[in-house]
Amino acid sequence: MIDDISTLDKSLEEWRALLPDEAVAVLFRHATEPPGSSALTHENREGSFVCAACHLPLFDSSSKYDSGTGWPSFFSAIEGRLGFQRDFKLILPRTEYHCARCRGHQGHVFKDGPQPTGARYCNNGVALRFVPQGDPLPALRD
Secondary structure (H helix, E strand, C coil): CCCCCCCCCCCHHHHHHHCCHHHHHHHHHCCCCCCCCCHHHHCCCCEEEEECCCCCEEEEHHHEECCCCCCCEECCCCCCCEEEEEECCCCCCEEEEEECCCCCEEEEEECCCCCCCCCEEEECHHHEEEEECCCCCCCCCC
16 A cells, blocks of 8 residues: 655656656647547456556556546546546646656546546546556556
């Protein structure tokens, strides 16, 4: 269990040395992957979804559902693992969320999800890594 989430400060160049270009574009340039492009959209095994950059667990598979949007979607996140900010890139305000540890952009949260929360965390698959239940979680990056 991770009790203390300290902020991880790396330069864009350091992230580029660790991650594929597509992941850097989404996580640290706030890009969006095309809908339907991530295999994680159809990942239905039990396990954890961790930040692709720093490996902080963000979502449990029990909160994943098929939203029909073409992106991996969740109705709740692991408490304290996400940060939020307003995004006006599409004129209308949206709520963007990011990893609380590395501040990597994950996606946007909307109020049209299923119960019990009514939330839809619409995530970029390239910003996540899936770890099947029973496999060890990757060590947090320094």
